[in-house]
């Protein structure tokens with residue numbers, strides 16, 4: 001069972017993703033995000049985002065960027081990078097993406113709000 005589990009889970013995650021019920025779609029790399037990326041390039045941020053939506057989604061849903069502070073993300077990424085077998089540059093890109101995405105103001109503020 002253990003052998004088949006990850007593939008099944010990945011399929012389920014994809015289905016959930018498509019239906020948009022559970023989990024979140026991490027925000028795309030944008031000019032606003034680049035302004036708060038502290039020098040990380042669009043390429044680096046995109047690589048981090050892809051790691052998050054693919055590798056990090058192999059065991060569980062994608063946790064929302066806003067759910068954790070950048071300091072907490074740094075701890076989580078360190079721990080999860082081991083489980084995910086990321087190399088140092090993948091890990092750095094992922095953290096750069098999470099940090100920048102966290103600092104990016106939402107694109108459409110509610111005018112009523």
Ligand code: HEC
Nearest residue numbers: 052055056057058059060063076077080081083084086094
């Ligand atoms: C090999 C399976 C696996 C992979 C791959 C994995 N995780 Fe996890 N993750 C877990 C498990 C299991 C938990 C449940 C809590 C625990 O055991 O620490 C968890 C919990 C979490 C949590 C919740 C932590 C909390 O304290 O609330 C976050 C956020 C998270 N993972 C992010 C990631 C990110 C980001 C990646 C990609 C770098 C990733 N995970 C890759 C297995 C995995």
